[in-house]
Amino acid sequence: MLRILSLIVLLAGPAVLGLAQGPALDDDTLEMVKAFLKLPTEQLPAEHIPKFLAVEPAALPAALRQRYLAKRLELYALRHIAEGKKKGIVRMPEEDCSTIKEAEGMEIKVLRMARYEEISEDEESWLMDTTRCTEHDLMCEFSLLIRTEAKGKKGEKRHRYFLHPVDPLMALVGAYRRSGRNVATNFFGVGGVSCAPRLK
Numbered sequence: 001m002l003r004i005l006s007l008i009v010l011l012a013g014p015a016v017l018g019l020a021q022g023p024a025l026d027d028d029t030l031e032m033v034k035a036f037l038k039l040p041t042e043q044l045p046a047e048h049i050p051k052f053l054a055v056e057p058a059a060l061p062a063a064l065r066q067r068y069l070a071k072r073l074e075l076y077a078l079r080h081i082a083e084g085k086k087k088g089i090v091r092m093p094e095e096d097c098s099t100i101k102e103a104e105g106m107e108i109k110v111l112r113m114a115r116y117e118e119i120s121e122d123e124e125s126w127l128m129d130t131t132r133c134t135e136h137d138l139m140c141e142f143s144l145l146i147r148t149e150a151k152g153k154k155g156e157k158r159h160r161y162f163l164h165p166v167d168p169l170m171a172l173v174g175a176y177r178r179s180g181r182n183v184a185t186n187f188f189g190v191g192g193v194s195c196a197p198r199l200k
Helices: 002-011 027-038 046-053 062-085 108-113 121-131 135-141 169-178
Strands: 117-119 145-151 156-163
Touching: 027 046, 027 062, 046 062, 062 108, 108 145, 108 156, 117 121, 121 135, 121 156, 121 169, 135 145, 156 169
Parallel strands: none
Antiparallel strands: 117 156, 145 156
């Protein structure tokens, strides 16, 4: 997995990783997409990742679109996580830091297909206390995604929280779960990352 993280950063530059429309879909590209969807992410041929990411989802057969979006989202998430890891364990997020834009509007079903795992609200709160990161920081510096959905007949809203399993935050969540949710809110005690306070 570390190898694929590095390759994504090296091969998938800003132009490719944007949402610009790719070339018209031909038979070879369609077969390439089908092959990518069958392979585990760590086995993807790195030299073809840019071409895969450039495919316009609307050009694909309907039966492939959700799986394609999920695989593409996972690649974007891995790139986001890899870029964060280069910053070290102490993060200094900017006010206008960049989140995983490609995840906007994605259904929970697609997030799960992209291997995102759901965490609880109290786990998200514990992460904020432990890392000293705001919720927005966790979205910018890590892979946190939040989905809001209606709850009950009154249409009340509830939030659901998701992290990608290779995110360093998942190690903290794992320690929190194993401890029976009694880990002290000091990341030095469990190993991990933190956000430096912003300068006023």
